[in-house]
Amino acid sequence: MALDETTVREIASLARLHITDAEMEKYRSDLSNILDLVAQMENHDTSGIKPMTHPLDAVLRFRTDEVTENDQRSKFQALAPNSENGLYLVPKVID
Amino acid sequence: MFSWDPRWEVVIGLEVHTQLQTRSKIFSGSSIAYGAEPNTQASAVDIALPGVLPVMNIEAARMAVKFGLAIGAKINKTNVFARKNYFYPDLPKGYQISQMELPIVGSGSIDIETHSGSKTIGVTRAHLEEDAGKSLHEDFHGQSGIDLNRAGTPLLEIVSEPDMRSPAEAVIYLRKLHSLVRYIEICDGNMQEGSFRCDANVSIRPRGQEQYGTRTELKNINSFRFVERAMEYEIERQIDVLEEGGIIVQETRLYDSDKHQTRPLRSKEEAHDYRYFPDPDLPPMVLDNEFIEAVRATLPELPAAKKARFESEFQLSHDDAELITSTRENADYFEQTAGQTQADAKTVANWMVGELFASLNKHDMDIENSPIDPHDLAKLLDRICDSTLSGKTAKQVFAALWDGEGDVDHIIETKGLKQITDSGEIEAIVDAVIANCPDQVQQFKDGNDKVIGYLVGQVMQKSKGKANPQIVNQLLKQKMS
Amino acid sequence: MTLKTLTQLSSLLGSGEISSLELTQDYLHRISQSDLNAFITVDEAMALQQARAADAQRAAGDNGILLGVPVAHKDIFCIEGMKTTCGSKMLDSFVAPYTATVIANMNQHGLVTLGKTNMDEFAMGSSNESSYYGNVANPWGDSSKKLVPGGSSGGSAAAVAAQIAPAATGTDTGGSIRQPAAFCNLTGVKPTYGRCSRYGMVAFASSLDQAGPIAHSAEDAALMLNSMTGFDHRDSTSLELPAEDFSAELDTPLQGLKIGLPDEFFGDGLDPEIATLVEAAVKQYEAMGAVIKRVSLPNSELALPSYYVIAPAEASSNLSRFDGVRYGHRSEQHDDLVEMYMRTRAEGFGAEVKRRIMIGTYALSSGYYDAYYAQAQKLRRIIANDFNRVFEECDVIMGPTTPSTAFAEGGKSDDPVAMYLNDIYTIPANLAGLPAASIPVGFNSDNLPAGLHLMCPHLQEARLLNIAHQFQQETDWHLKPAPAAWVSGDE
Numbered sequence A: 001m002a003l004d005e006t007t008v009r010e011i012a013s014l015a016r017l018h019i020t021d022a023e024m025e026k027y028r029s030d031l032s033n034i035l036d037l038v039a040q041m042e043n044h045d046t047s048g049i050k051p052m053t054h055p056l057d058a059v060l061r062f063r064t065d066e067v068t069e070n071d072q073r074s075k076f077q078a079l080a081p082n083s084e085n086g087l088y089l090v091p092k093v094i095d
Numbered sequence B: 001m002f003s004w005d006p007r008w009e010v011v012i013g014l015e016v017h018t019q020l021q022t023r024s025k026i027f028s029g030s031s032i033a034y035g036a037e038p039n040t041q042a043s044a045v046d047i048a049l050p051g052v053l054p055v056m057n058i059e060a061a062r063m064a065v066k067f068g069l070a071i072g073a074k075i076n077k078t079n080v081f082a083r084k085n086y087f088y089p090d091l092p093k094g095y096q097i098s099q100m101e102l103p104i105v106g107s108g109s110i111d112i113e114t115h116s117g118s119k120t121i122g123v124t125r126a127h128l129e130e131d132a133g134k135s136l137h138e139d140f141h142g143q144s145g146i147d148l149n150r151a152g153t154p155l156l157e158i159v160s161e162p163d164m165r166s167p168a169e170a171v172i173y174l175r176k177l178h179s180l181v182r183y184i185e186i187c188d189g190n191m192q193e194g195s196f197r198c199d200a201n202v203s204i205r206p207r208g209q210e211q212y213g214t215r216t217e218l219k220n221i222n223s224f225r226f227v228e229r230a231m232e233y234e235i236e237r238q239i240d241v242l243e244e245g246g247i248i249v250q251e252t253r254l255y256d257s258d259k260h261q262t263r264p265l266r267s268k269e270e271a272h273d274y275r276y277f278p279d280p281d282l283p284p285m286v287l288d289n290e291f292i293e294a295v296r297a298t299l300p301e302l303p304a305a306k307k308a309r310f311e312s313e314f315q316l317s318h319d320d321a322e323l324i325t326s327t328r329e330n331a332d333y334f335e336q337t338a339g340q341t342q343a344d345a346k347t348v349a350n351w352m353v354g355e356l357f358a359s360l361n362k363h364d365m366d367i368e369n370s371p372i373d374p375h376d377l378a379k380l381l382d383r384i385c386d387s388t389l390s391g392k393t394a395k396q397v398f399a400a401l402w403d404g405e406g407d408v409d410h411i412i413e414t415k416g417l418k419q420i421t422d423s424g425e426i427e428a429i430v431d432a433v434i435a436n437c438p439d440q441v442q443q444f445k446d447g448n449d450k451v452i453g454y455l456v457g458q459v460m461q462k463s464k465g466k467a468n469p470q471i472v473n474q475l476l477k478q479k480m481s
Numbered sequence C: 001m002t003l004k005t006l007t008q009l010s011s012l013l014g015s016g017e018i019s020s021l022e023l024t025q026d027y028l029h030r031i032s033q034s035d036l037n038a039f040i041t042v043d044e045a046m047a048l049q050q051a052r053a054a055d056a057q058r059a060a061g062d063n064g065i066l067l068g069v070p071v072a073h074k075d076i077f078c079i080e081g082m083k084t085t086c087g088s089k090m091l092d093s094f095v096a097p098y099t100a101t102v103i104a105n106m107n108q109h110g111l112v113t114l115g116k117t118n119m120d121e122f123a124m125g126s127s128n129e130s131s132y133y134g135n136v137a138n139p140w141g142d143s144s145k146k147l148v149p150g151g152s153s154g155g156s157a158a159a160v161a162a163q164i165a166p167a168a169t170g171t172d173t174g175g176s177i178r179q180p181a182a183f184c185n186l187t188g189v190k191p192t193y194g195r196c197s198r199y200g201m202v203a204f205a206s207s208l209d210q211a212g213p214i215a216h217s218a219e220d221a222a223l224m225l226n227s228m229t230g231f232d233h234r235d236s237t238s239l240e241l242p243a244e245d246f247s248a249e250l251d252t253p254l255q256g257l258k259i260g261l262p263d264e265f266f267g268d269g270l271d272p273e274i275a276t277l278v279e280a281a282v283k284q285y286e287a288m289g290a291v292i293k294r295v296s297l298p299n300s301e302l303a304l305p306s307y308y309v310i311a312p313a314e315a316s317s318n319l320s321r322f323d324g325v326r327y328g329h330r331s332e333q334h335d336d337l338v339e340m341y342m343r344t345r346a347e348g349f350g351a352e353v354k355r356r357i358m359i360g361t362y363a364l365s366s367g368y369y370d371a372y373y374a375q376a377q378k379l380r381r382i383i384a385n386d387f388n389r390v391f392e393e394c395d396v397i398m399g400p401t402t403p404s405t406a407f408a409e410g411g412k413s414d415d416p417v418a419m420y421l422n423d424i425y426t427i428p429a430n431l432a433g434l435p436a437a438s439i440p441v442g443f444n445s446d447n448l449p450a451g452l453h454l455m456c457p458h459l460q461e462a463r464l465l466n467i468a469h470q471f472q473q474e475t476d477w478h479l480k481p482a483p484a485a486w487v488s489g490d491e
Ligand SMILES: [Mg+2]
Pocket: B015, B157
């Protein structure tokens, strides 16, 4: 399935990836080729088959409601590109 | 009261996010206590470090089931967590763990009392999800600050059917829901702290038209009053737009309580595509009957049952029963008071609905914080029963109790409010009044019965309200006949 | 120097012939002299400290079988205080503040961490050419013939093959342990999904990822697995099972073993020389008492397309956390929040990662979900059902691990789809969650190793290792050192 440039831009924007004009054609054709590979599954009849999300059909396990974590803010924020007064800083959020 | 052009019918559905009052987060062992220093309750899982994984808190599942049972909803014994993908700085993983196709609670309903009778509001579903963090918009050198303490707090999102036909009706439903989640102790209902948040889907359509109009979503309105006003504004706005030949755009709008208007969310209006898919880190939740029945056993008496019982067991009026069972705290207060006083339940109800609620309202307080506890009120009513207090002096004692002037007997003592029941003492006052009011005595003797009220008043005044009115009445009649 | 297995090193430590400190120093020296680019990070001080601690523990009477044995870890595992990059620029500055459960388990057994091995970026690749830290050389190649070690656990495989680490951890989402093991003449095991905790392992595709060992022999792999596995309450998909000794059944004779050979694994696209080596290995098994059955996995051709929907879809979501807010790379070039995200992720991720994120995003997007993601998940069940049926009539399924031997650097890096075809035989086990292994079965005319692929029913790792070990008792392919392996006296 051949993707057009507009679709690639939309996907990239949804995925928050900046794609330069120079890169565009390569991504467009690579993604189209991968979709061609994927297309092999298109016509296979799967009616009545339950989707399998977990390889062992596992069931959710619970934890008890206990506070087990303590404050590790300074350790974690040492990793942050930008933080101040215990807050992570980002370009202004507009809502 | 808010009204609008009756040619338009209003359609409202509510999505309510209730914060479940667990100890720890839904998928991590961090505390959810309110008000901590920023990011001190944000663990490796909450800040989504590479490699971390969610593990489900069983209490959140119990609380969701409890709610489902309370509204007679279908419990989905197999329910599935899904990822809702979008980028936002208060959403550390880049997705919110929520439920999409198979929520834990399926359809149920809630009955409400409107001025035009009772009405059933459908609940489409209720699903478990995690809360996001908070973006703080104070200026940090032109940037926003992110606090992830709230990220991962368990939420139950309760989605109603579009069954409400006015903002007032929506608020009645909302209050009922608010009361219910507190009744069953799954949410503290604190709207200021964001424990109970409401989004409203509002649309209008020409009356008689079956098809729904385009709706707008009003986000996160943090008080009952604002919910109502926001919906009122939005209805007027939509009517104006349509009557001027415009169209309603499906969008999310924020209510500005200062300006009393709604405005579209400014953030990028790109079409949201959340790419929901089952979370591979969390296998399906499978609940067995044993689990569900164990939760059912923890359900308290629900408001409707309680109300019916109060009407039959205590002979309360429909309205009193409604008011008294409107919150679990009110109902508990009532039962505790009635249980320790000789006064009859009806009197307890009168005092609660009258004096107590009036004082609480006046001081904008909840019953849990009432300075007069059930024990105080019971004692006060006992003192009326044993004729220590009259209705009038009892109100004085009530006021003193409210102001924290000590216990009932102490107040009666120090204020000298004990009713005079000794006929000798009262007789002396009665004699003095008869002597001082020959005209009124004559009128009485001439057959004017009503004048006795004046004479009783004179006696009461002289006794500073302490004389027992029945005895006064009796003595007056006796002496003037 | 002849090749030393983990088992041999363990007995040298046990007899006191060598100390952990000496052994660790020796391997650190080998690493420092190696030019394969197999490691991203080596923390000598940490390794030596762990070795000294192991020696002290041994002196105090602890005779744990792996106590003091040095190993290498794929740089996908978080280790507190150590840089954890996952082969990506995105995490170039990331020093993990916590330790993965698999590593904590191994530390508990007294294993010493030599360092973190190179890998395809975020484990996406089959040649180790997508690493931000450069290609890894396969020690079976040479400077005139640069070969890839396979991927994504290419650094781990190269390090073990070159004997600069006695064994290493890897992870396998679609073949990332078994394919490099086959390319480097090693034994690689992908356990049943859920055996090894995924906590602390940077996620690629959550429903497929599984950690496992890369070693010289099945015996070594069993020891490694004993130290890596175990129930972890931090991973909701971790199997809640009692501890198991994967070495326990190694010596069981194979008399009567039923081997299934699916026709689908011997079709077009398989290098005939590999087919010959695999057939010879099967003959060897027959000689050892096994019975061969021709079986069919009729939906095998659907595995690759399903995988290339499921894995990218999960990855697209898993990798959303890399947004430059709380850790990792953040672009300097931005005027607003959205641009910060777009540039950060464009700069931090390499081309293959971006391709997969975009494919996954597309497959999940509205209007395409049913045709791609839901369809792939249904096919996944069909594929798993095929295995269940075949395992009713055989104990193990065998075939080639890869369609070709190690290829030249740059040979496929321009064509993603050609690269993906490398994993055609390994992917089905991931989709079905089965335990699987690759073991050496000899060399082609260019003296390049090939792997035999073994798959067993869920939870039968001990049986799988038994089947591999018995073969290695009768053959010595696995003991043949790579031409570019460390040779003592190199200095
Ligand atoms: Mg919603």
